[in-house]
Amino acid sequence: MEIVQQILFVAALAATIWYITKRVRLIARAINLGRPENRFDHADERLKTMLLVAFGQKKMFTNLLVGVMHFVIYAGFIIINLEILEIILDGILGTHRLFAPYITPVYPILIDVFEILAFGVLAVCVVFLCRRFVAKVNRFQPERHREMTRWPRTDAAIILTAEILLMIAFLTWNASDSVLRDRGVGHYGELQGIVPDFLISHYLKPLFTGFSDTTLVFYERFAWWAHILGIMAFAIYVTYSKHLHIALGFPNVYFSDLQPKGEMQNMPEITKEVQLSLGLPVTTEPDGSQTNDNGEQPAEVGRFGAKDVQDLKWINLMNAYSCTECGRCTSACPANITGKKLSPRKIMMDTRDRLEEIQQGWKTNGDDYRDDKSLLNDYITAEELNACTTCQACINACPININPLDIILQLRRYRVMEESQAPASWNAMFSNIENNMAPWKFSPSDRFNWAEQVNESK
Amino acid sequence: MTQEVKTYKVPTMADMAASGEEPEILFWVGCAGSFDDRYKRVTIAFVRILNHVGIKFAVLGPEEACTGDPARRAGNEFLFQMQAISNIQVLNGYNVKKIVTACPHCFNTIKNEYPELGGTYEVIHHSQFLQGLINEGRIRVKDGESFKGRRITFHDSCYLGRANKVYEAPREVLAALDADLVEMKRVRANGLCCGAGGGQYFKEPEPGKKDVNVERVEEALGTGADTIAVACPFCMTMMSDGVKNKNREDSVRVYDISELIAQGEGL
Numbered sequence: 171m172e173i174v175q176q177i178l179f180v181a182a183l184a185a186t187i188w189y190i191t192k193r194v195r196l197i198a199r200a201i202n203l204g205r206p207e208n209r210f211d212h213a214d215e216r217l218k219t220m221l222l223v224a225f226g227q228k229k230m231f232t233n234l235l236v237g238v239m240h241f242v243i244y245a246g247f248i249i250i251n252l253e254i255l256e257i258i259l260d261g262i263l264g265t266h267r268l269f270a271p272y273i274t275p276v277y278p279i280l281i282d283v284f285e286i287l288a289f290g291v292l293a294v295c296v297v298f299l300c301r302r303f304v305a306k307v308n309r310f311q312p313e314r315h316r317e318m319t320r321w322p323r324t325d326a327a328i329i330l331t332a333e334i335l336l337m338i339a340f341l342t343w344n345a346s347d348s349v350l351r352d353r354g355v356g357h358y359g360e361l362q363g364i365v366p367d368f369l370i371s372h373y374l375k376p377l378f379t380g381f382s383d384t385t386l387v388f389y390e391r392f393a394w395w396a397h398i399l400g401i402m403a404f405a406i407y408v409t410y411s412k413h414l415h416i417a418l419g420f421p422n423v424y425f426s427d428l429q430p431k432g433e434m435q436n437m438p439e440i441t442k443e444v445q446l447s448l449g450l451p452v453t454t455e456p457d458g459s460q461t462n463d464n465g466e467q468p469a470e471v472g473r474f475g476a477k478d479v480q481d482l483k484w485i486n487l488m489n490a491y492s493c494t495e496c497g498r499c500t501s502a503c504p505a506n507i508t509g510k511k512l513s514p515r516k517i518m519m520d521t522r523d524r525l526e527e528i529q530q531g532w533k534t535n536g537d538d539y540r541d542d543k544s545l546l547n548d549y550i551t552a553e554e555l556n557a558c559t560t561c562q563a564c565i566n567a568c569p570i571n572i573n574p575l576d577i578i579l580q581l582r583r584y585r586v587m588e589e590s591q592a593p594a595s596w597n598a599m600f601s602n603i604e605n606n607m608a609p610w611k612f613s614p615s616d617r618f619n620w621a622e623q624v625n626e627s628k
Numbered sequence: 629m630t631q632e633v634k635t636y637k638v639p640t641m642a643d644m645a646a647s648g649e650e651p652e653i654l655f656w657v658g659c660a661g662s663f664d665d666r667y668k669r670v671t672i673a674f675v676r677i678l679n680h681v682g683i684k685f686a687v688l689g690p691e692e693a694c695t696g697d698p699a700r701r702a703g704n705e706f707l708f709q710m711q712a713i714s715n716i717q718v719l720n721g722y723n724v725k726k727i728v729t730a731c732p733h734c735f736n737t738i739k740n741e742y743p744e745l746g747g748t749y750e751v752i753h754h755s756q757f758l759q760g761l762i763n764e765g766r767i768r769v770k771d772g773e774s775f776k777g778r779r780i781t782f783h784d785s786c787y788l789g790r791a792n793k794v795y796e797a798p799r800e801v802l803a804a805l806d807a808d809l810v811e812m813k814r815v816r817a818n819g820l821c822c823g824a825g826g827g828q829y830f831k832e833p834e835p836g837k838k839d840v841n842v843e844r845v846e847e848a849l850g851t852g853a854d855t856i857a858v859a860c861p862f863c864m865t866m867m868s869d870g871v872k873n874k875n876r877e878d879s880v881r882v883y884d885i886s887e888l889i890a891q892g893e894g895l
Contacts, residue, residue, distance in 0.1 A: 432791020433740035437705050441745060444709040450717075453746070475703065504821040504844075509837030557834040560701050560826030561786040566817050579701070586703030596702045599830040603707055607693035608659040609830055618689035620661070620668040621638040624675055 172264045175391075179261035179398075186402040193409040197491060200525045204484030205472075209425040216424050219571070224423040229569040239294045243333070246291035247416060250340075253284050257398050266357050270365050278366050285341060285370040292337040295330045302326060309497030317516035322412065322495055329413045336400050342378075343393035344371035349378045350386055358390075415494035419570045422492035425485050426571035431562040434579060437474070475583025478544040479524050482580060489572040490521035499564035499574055505557040512557035514564035514574035520549035521577060546581050555582050556593060634895075636679040640689040641722045651686040653757075654724045656738065658731035659694050660861030666868065667730075667861040673890035674730055674754055680895055681766045685728075691718055695737040702827035709745065712737070716747035730754040730886060732787035732860045733825075739792070753788055754886055755798040755859050762804045772894030775807035780888070781853035782809070783844065783867060784819030785860035798859045801885050805892050810851040820844050822870075824862035845870030849880065856882045 209216075222228045227244060231237035256269050270277045302310045302323075310326070312318040348367050350358035367375070378386060408414055415422075445452045476482050499514035500506050506513050524545045531539045555578055564574045585591040592600070599609045607614045644651055655678065661671040678685045696711030719727075727749050729735050739751035761767045780802055788794045795816045802809055814820040823833065823840025833839055845867060848856050856871070858864050868882045883891075 430736075430740050430792055432736040432787050434700055436741070436744045437709075440705050440709050441713075444706065444713055448710070448713060448717075450713065474705065502818070504823060504840045505834070505836070507820075508823075508833075508840050508843050510834045511836075512834070553834050556831070557836075558826050559786070559821045559823055559828050559840065561821035562790045563786075563818070563821065566790050579703070582701075582703035583705055584703075587705060592702060592704070593831050595831040596704075596827060599702070599827070600699055600704050600707055603694045603696065603699055603711060607711075608663055609694060609698050610659065610663055612663045614693070615690060617662045617692060618640070618687075620657075620671055621675075621687075621689070623668065624636045624638055624672050625634075 176262065176264045182399060182402060183258065183261070186406060189406055190409065193406070196529055197409065197414075200529055201484050201487045201491065203480050203525070203528070204482050204487040205480075207483045207485060209485055212428055215428055219426065219428075220420060220424040223426075223569070223571060224420045227569070229571075239297060242287070242290040242294045246287040250284050250287055250291075252280070253340075254398075254401065257394075261398060267361060267365060270361055274364055277364075278368065281344070282369040285344065285368050288337045288340050289370045292334055292341075295334045295337075299327070299330045299334075302330075309501045315497065315500060315513060315515070317495075317513055317519050318497075322519070325411050325413075326495075328407070329411060332400065332404050332407070336397060336404065339393045339397035339400060341371050342374060343390060343397055344368050345374035346378045346381075346386055346390040346393060348372070349375055349381070350383075350390060353383065353386075355383050355387065358387075412493065412495045415492050415570065418488065418492040419494075422488055423571050425488065427565075427573055427576075431565055435576070437583075439472075440474070473584065474587040475585070476577070476580035477546045477584045477588070479521060479528065481584070482521070482545075482577060486573070486577050486580075487521065487525060489574075489577075490518050490525060492570055493518040493522065493572055495519060496569070498567040498569065499572070502563040502567040504559055504561055504563065510553075510557040511551070512554045514578075516554070517550060517574040517577055518572060521545060524549050546584060550581060552585060552591065555585065558582075634676075634679075636676050638675055638689075639686045640691075641686045641724075642689065642691065644686045645722060649684075650723065652684045653686075653726045653728050654719075654722075655685050655687050656727050656729035656731075656734055657687055657692060658729060658734045658861065660864075661730055662692070664861060664865070667864060667884075670730055670861070670864070670884040670887055673884070673895070674886040676890055676895040677758070677761070677767070677886060677893070680893065681761055688718065688722075693718075695734045697733040697737045698827050698830055700737070700741075701825070702830075712742055712745050712747070716742055716745055719747055719749065724749055726750045726752070728752050728754055728757045730859070730861070730884065732785040732791070733862070736787040736791050753792075753794055753797070753859070755788065755801055756794060758801045758886060758889055759797040762801060767804070767889060767893055769804045769889060769892035773891045775805040775888075775892060778807040778855060779810050779851070779853040780805070780807045780855040780857050781812055781848050781851045782815075782857045782859075782885075783812070783822065783848060783863055784815060785858065785863050786819070786821050786825050788859055789819050790817055798857070798885050801889060802857055805888060807855070810853050812847045812851055814847065820847065822858075822860075822863040822866035824866045829862050829865070839870075839873075841866035841870040842873050845874055849874060849876060854880055855888070856880065857885050857888060858882060859885050 227237065227241055230240050256267065259268050260266060301307045308314055310318060312323065347358060348371060351361055351365065354362060378389065381389065408416065442452050473481060479487060495515055497515045503512060503514050527543065531541050558575070558578045560575060560579070562575060602609050602611050606612055641654065657671050660667040693715055694711055695715060696708035699711065700708035727738060732753060735751060735753045738747070738749065758767070782798055782802055784795065799809065820843065821840060822844055848867070856867050858867055864882060864884060871877050871880050871882060
């Protein structure tokens with residue numbers, strides 16, 4: 171019997187690892203569709219940001235209570251995973267609480283900590299479900315936010331419920347195991363005197379005292395398997411879900427923008443054109459390198475701005491996969507607050523949905539397949555793009571430094587420079603700047619007229 | 629009140645260059661400061677302060693041109709770079725080292741976006757400049773209008789605050805006045821935009837339930853302030869329009885921080 175369980179366990183573990191590897195490769199390939207950009211510079215500053223914002227969850231504490239609750243789940247996720255190591259080794263070797271005899275004095279302390287966290291995670295997940303579906307926190311409601319369609323809401327419910335079930339499995343497994351140990355049943359009894367009762371599961375023991383030995387062993391095995399298979403299934407599920415932020419949140423923060431939020435990225439390929447048209451010496455190649463001596467044209471200039479995900483930078487695509495759809499960006503967006511169609515969260519969700527659609531195309535039609543859809547128009551409309559005030563409140567609000575504004579601005583560039591699709595009044599503003607050196611129709615020679623009034627009394 | 633007749637001067641870079649002089653600082657006026665009737669008063673207030681403290685400054689005058697900010701944010705990178713590279717030609721031609729401006733959009737663009745195109749200067753916003761003058765004791769805000777009993781609330785400009793993390797300077801400037809400073813709920817990094825950034829100033833808003841400036845002005849009025857202080861020409865227009873929309877223009881005024889300082893200093 172033991173050996174059958176071991177074989178099944180190894181098979182399940184191998185299948186999970188194989189499948190997740192496949193998923194990770196696919197997601198990495200999708201992110202690499204983006205244009206290259208060096209985000210490996212300033213390692214010190216990036217590391218510091220990651221420690222503060224990702225590991226330290228700094229931005230989550232804007233709302234202290236929610237910050238603390240999220241921290242409990244986060245700490246639970248990180249720390250309870252230590253216990254997974256023992257569970258996996260037990261599963262492979264057919265042992266029971268492998269570490270207990272070797273680290274006898276600290277073992278119960280460790281498990282107590284895990285149990286406290288497990289209980290905390292369970293409690294917070296219940297609170298979070300209530301916030302979403304009972305207290306109806308505004309940013310999660312489909313009546314108010316059209317991107318909160320059925321799947322994002324179901325996804326959230328699945329994640330929270332799965333975590334609750336996993337924690338119940340973990341705690342009741344410990345409780346049933348304690349009862350078996352007390353009764354001295356088989357190998358469970360061998361840990362009598364080595365492993366004591368645990369802090370939380372101790373209170374659950376009365377649930378199991380009425381069980382026969384056989385039923386109890388069955389439940390102990392069921393809970394153990396449910397817990398570990400549940401974790402494996404959850405790990406796979408995460409790769410399809412907004413919950414991927416538990417993994418990508420860290421690199422996403424590491425690679426996040428370091429420049430001031432107000433700075434828009436330069437387009438060196440345009441600098442060259444402008445320098446030529448002004449009759450100035452050309453100082454840069456489109457890739458930012460110095461020009462070569464004979465002034466040869468660069469190989470090829472891509473499209474200006476972004477029409478589809480391939481035109482965005484890889485970090486924009488990693489941002490999309492890291493987004494957990496919390497909606498803090500959208501709640502801070504002045505356009506969204508005042509009822510415009512723009513929602514920064516939707517920009518991120520659309521970008522990920524478009525990437526998923528491309529992956530689906532690869533699966534059904536081969537790796538070179540390109541459909542004729544695009545992020546612009548098929549997902550994100552001009553009305554949304556045109557509503558943005560570039561105020562950067564969305565970037566500021568994001569707990570993991572996602573930048574929806576960067577995507578919006580790249581899509582705007584495409585619409586204006588490749589399609590000449592600016593709103594008419596923007597075209598008027600452009601021509602005023604071009605002809606009058608100001609966004610309004612004033613004569614440039616009148617620009618200094620204000621100085622005549624400097625000595626007039628008020 | 630009898631007032632001695634002061635003559636304020638506005639030297640241009642061309643004047644300075646002709647007489648072989650270099651100013652300590654270039655005052656970048658910006659398009660709104662040059663053409664917008666309301667913001668011209670801010671330009672004048674700031675020039676009077678510069679005269680008053682005796683700083684050797686100059687403006688570009690007719691040689692100044694739009695930084696290109698609204699074009700860039702609207703998506704027209706060509707036009708932005710045409711403006712930027714031409715402006716940099718002019719600034720570098722005059723060997724400009726230090727720039728002060730009363731427009732956060734000009735401030736952000738020249739400070740953060742011109743260096744990559746060959747224009748590197750020390751750029752400060754007029755709130756920072758005024759803060760310096762107050763800290764050095766060069767402005768005492770004692771000789772003019774009293775602000776006792778008045779309530780002022782400061783509206784953060786996105787391109788000053790979030791974009792460049794300048795939150796304290798304008799508040800310290802206002803603290804020099806003997807008024808009560810009251811804060812709105814959404815301030816500093818969480819400040820709500822006036823609705824004008826990203827080219828919105830130059831077009832009608834997209835369809836929605838409300839205008840952004842009205843939402844913001846409602847918040848400002850909620851503080852009970854009689855003065856809304858701003859530090860940006862676009863915020864100035866948006867907040868003034870919002871106050872009018874709420875029919876409160878008789879009891880609530882919108883001022884730039886430099887105007888308040890000029891009033892306090894009796895300029």
